Amino acid sequence: MDQTPNIDEQELIEAGRRLLTNGQRPSYVYTYIRDRVADPEQRKRILDQVLGQGVRSESGDGDKEHERNLRKARHLWEDYIDAVKGIQKSINVCIVLMLAMAVSTFLFGADNSMYVIATIVGIAYFWVARKVVEWEEKRNALVVAGFFLALVVVEVLVLGLPENLIPQLGVQMTRRHGLATLANAISSYVYIGVKAAAIFPVLAVFRRRSLLDALPERYRRSVGA
DSSP states (O other), rough: OOOOOOHHHHOOOOOOOOHHHOOOHHHHHHHHTTTOOOHHHHHHHHHIIIIIHHHHHHHHHOOOHHHHHHHHHHHHHHHHHHHHHHHHHHHHHHHHHHHHHHHHHHHHOOOOHHHHHHHHHHHHHHHHHHHSSSSSSSSSHHHHHHHHHHHHHHHHHHSSSSSOOOOOOGGGGGTTTTHHHHHHHHHHHHHHHHHTTTTTTEEEEHHHHHHTTSOOOHHHTTTTO
């Protein structure tokens, strides 16, 4: 069977090389190809043709260890890009908390309206951070996570803990609705704990960028990192 790359694959190779020639960063070219090729093997072939050759010629070797390092660099780069996209999870966590506080306030009459506002601030914070922060500098992830954690601490110090999600579900109902009452009783602490845990996706960016930065420069350059 003919193993010649199909026309789409060849077009992507040529497009990637044109982008490099026109001054685009390898990271842009990498993402351009990654977003257009779903099959990992085909993507690897294209990236080898577009990005891998320059690093291979600079290194002067084509041994298996070198190939493994190139693959490792690509995998770590993909992990890093996925981690940056994963900051959406922090936004989603805040959205869920905001909805919970809104239901508690407007449906069950709890005095949690300020926590709705505070959580909307958190949503906006992560949304803006994802768009404007230079995540290539790994310390920025720690700054983003630390500042959000400080916001949570200030929220607790200024507003205190929120009321239970369902104020009417009191201790007197424990015998009939024990589990629900227990969950309701600790809901204020769950709110604070889950909100603080929203920094974990940001910390994942720091960790994965650290792994990427630990690679030798020539391999980082192969993916534009």
